[in-house]
Amino acid sequence: MSNQANKQSLDMSLPVKLVIIVSAVVLMLAVVNGLTSEKIASNEAEKSNSARKEIFTDATGFSLVNFQLTKEEEKSVSEIYAAEGSGEDLLGYCISVVGSGFGGDISLIVGVNLDGSVMGVQVISHTETPGIGSVALDKDGALLSQFVGASISEVQGVSAVSGATYSSAGVMEGVSVALEVAGRLLKEGY
Amino acid sequence: MLNLIVISISAILIENFVLVKFYGCCPFLGVSTKSSTAVGMGMAVVFTMTLTSALTYPLYWFVLKPLGLEYLQTIAFIVVIATLVQIIEMFLQKSIPALYSALGIYLPLITTNCAVLGVALLNINKEYNFIESVVYGFSAGVGFLLAIYLLSVVRERMSYADIPKPFRGFPIALIAAALLSISFMGFQGLKLPF
Amino acid sequence: MAEKKQSKKNFYLQIIKDGIIFKNPTFIQLLGMCPTLAVTTSVSNGIGMGLSATFVLIFSNFFISLLRKFIPAKIRIASYIVIIAGFVTVVEMVVKAYMQSLAESLGLFIPLIVVNCIILARAESFASKNEPLASALDGLATGLGFTLALTVISAIRELLGNGTLLGFNVMGENFSPALLIILPAGGFLVLGFLIALVQYIMQKGKGEK
Numbered sequence: 001m002s003n004q005a006n007k008q009s010l011d012m013s014l015p016v017k018l019v020i021i022v023s024a025v026v027l028m029l030a031v032v033n034g035l036t037s038e039k040i041a042s043n044e045a046e047k048s049n050s051a052r053k054e055i056f057t058d059a060t061g062f063s064l065v066n067f068q069l070t071k072e073e074e075k076s077v078s079e080i081y082a083a084e085g086s087g088e089d090l091l092g093y094c095i096s097v098v099g100s101g102f103g104g105d106i107s108l109i110v111g112v113n114l115d116g117s118v119m120g121v122q123v124i125s126h127t128e129t130p131g132i133g134s135v136a137l138d139k140d141g142a143l144l145s146q147f148v149g150a151s152i153s154e155v156q157g158v159s160a161v162s163g164a165t166y167s168s169a170g171v172m173e174g175v176s177v178a179l180e181v182a183g184r185l186l187k188e189g190y
Numbered sequence: 191m192l193n194l195i196v197i198s199i200s201a202i203l204i205e206n207f208v209l210v211k212f213y214g215c216c217p218f219l220g221v222s223t224k225s226s227t228a229v230g231m232g233m234a235v236v237f238t239m240t241l242t243s244a245l246t247y248p249l250y251w252f253v254l255k256p257l258g259l260e261y262l263q264t265i266a267f268i269v270v271i272a273t274l275v276q277i278i279e280m281f282l283q284k285s286i287p288a289l290y291s292a293l294g295i296y297l298p299l300i301t302t303n304c305a306v307l308g309v310a311l312l313n314i315n316k317e318y319n320f321i322e323s324v325v326y327g328f329s330a331g332v333g334f335l336l337a338i339y340l341l342s343v344v345r346e347r348m349s350y351a352d353i354p355k356p357f358r359g360f361p362i363a364l365i366a367a368a369l370l371s372i373s374f375m376g377f378q379g380l381k382l383p384f
Numbered sequence: 385m386a387e388k389k390q391s392k393k394n395f396y397l398q399i400i401k402d403g404i405i406f407k408n409p410t411f412i413q414l415l416g417m418c419p420t421l422a423v424t425t426s427v428s429n430g431i432g433m434g435l436s437a438t439f440v441l442i443f444s445n446f447f448i449s450l451l452r453k454f455i456p457a458k459i460r461i462a463s464y465i466v467i468i469a470g471f472v473t474v475v476e477m478v479v480k481a482y483m484q485s486l487a488e489s490l491g492l493f494i495p496l497i498v499v500n501c502i503i504l505a506r507a508e509s510f511a512s513k514n515e516p517l518a519s520a521l522d523g524l525a526t527g528l529g530f531t532l533a534l535t536v537i538s539a540i541r542e543l544l545g546n547g548t549l550l551g552f553n554v555m556g557e558n559f560s561p562a563l564l565i566i567l568p569a570g571g572f573l574v575l576g577f578l579i580a581l582v583q584y585i586m587q588k589g590k591g592e593k
Binding site (some may be wrong): 013014017018021022025026028029032033036037039040043047125129132 | 451454455456458459462463466467469470473474477478480481482484488563567
Binding site for chain 2 (some may be wrong): 414415416417418420421422461462465466469470472473476477492495496498499500501504564567568569570571572573575576577579580581583584587
């Protein structure tokens, strides 16, 4: 009888001890999260922000644009920012898009001028094969520099990097979508 | 529907969990000496990965995210996986003893199979919905099953070969895996027509 | 008394030698293969992964050893995993906050340190039986052994596959890199040959004796 009671209390102690361990660990994580979460959030915002600044070097600020996208566009376009100059005048738009490359998605920010041509293209993240597909995404490389100044009809004429056809096509796809969205944006006047 | 087929084919072939993404290499190399055990392990993984995907989806989107506790996802998921494996083990032992004796010894190993935790985290990363998550979990498991079965068949054959002494065991298995991985590279860049 | 001190010192020395060389987690014990293969495409990634795992190993070993009498045997694995997952999440948050580029290149493999078999193996086979201090030392030594292995593998892969070392071009302009080596297949290949080399050295050592 007493033996049975003993067993009962033993079994009860297992979950209690586990709960103690779990709550101690969770407490520790809550503390560390409190210390790092702001920094992590600002890091992420900083990355896209610095990419936008590299495209529009004269801009003093960027503000989020709320624009009605079509269902098709929503799949690839995530954010649109308006680049503003010193007098709060509009310089152009920065459009975050994804194109599909060889190994997965390529996230880009495409800067578009007020005349609807490309101001610059920045690669945010990609999973292309290092040394092969990634060559097409090199900063100031053969592909990305071709887009500067291109209008929507000229994008298809951009020549792909040899050996990186899929990656190049992924970037072209992203840029075309961005230019299409920007064209509508400019027409409807935001 | 097409979307689900694309997810499934990429998880099995194009981005094979083991040979391209390196999730679950420990059991892949550790229990692939015989094809029968390899298939047993693979089946157990398919089963656990599908259930894990189904359980972690509501846990993240309906509990952790609304409460702002996203940073607890790793710990919550691993607890779910460990518990799930334990429950599956007890359930099989009681109700399907035949299956238990076939899979039994592999089940505890699955808790530390990074493919299982990996698929749970990837489902969240890729923002898949519930059905997509389950399909992705199942297909990634099938990808693992395929890879471990192929390697085990190669290793069974190799056990008859006269391999240079330093290469026996692990090293030759790794080289066989390298050749498998090269052949799976052929699937990359496979553009599905939809 | 002096003798006891001496033996303790030897014990510590043994832990360090075992962890880094004689029981190297990667080359001898063949544990933790996923991160070993996946992140060794560049030296900086390899070292980053190695040190993150070392940090987790030291703390998880220390705390598991401290709690070894409190944790009931029946639920020890679950308790270990919870403790390990806690420290891994700490590493994940710190790396994301202060080493963003490392966080991006290691990606999911940071949270996956939780299921790195090296850590659970050290908890089960060492920390649950030894003093906290010795356990922390064991964590450090094993972690450094892991880091060493990752550094060697990633140095070979980066040098042959990309012609660079730590991002610096060392092979000259005319070197055309063997891209295969940094692709997934190359990971299996390089590790296979390295382990064969280790086995060759060990067999030779035994034969001469």
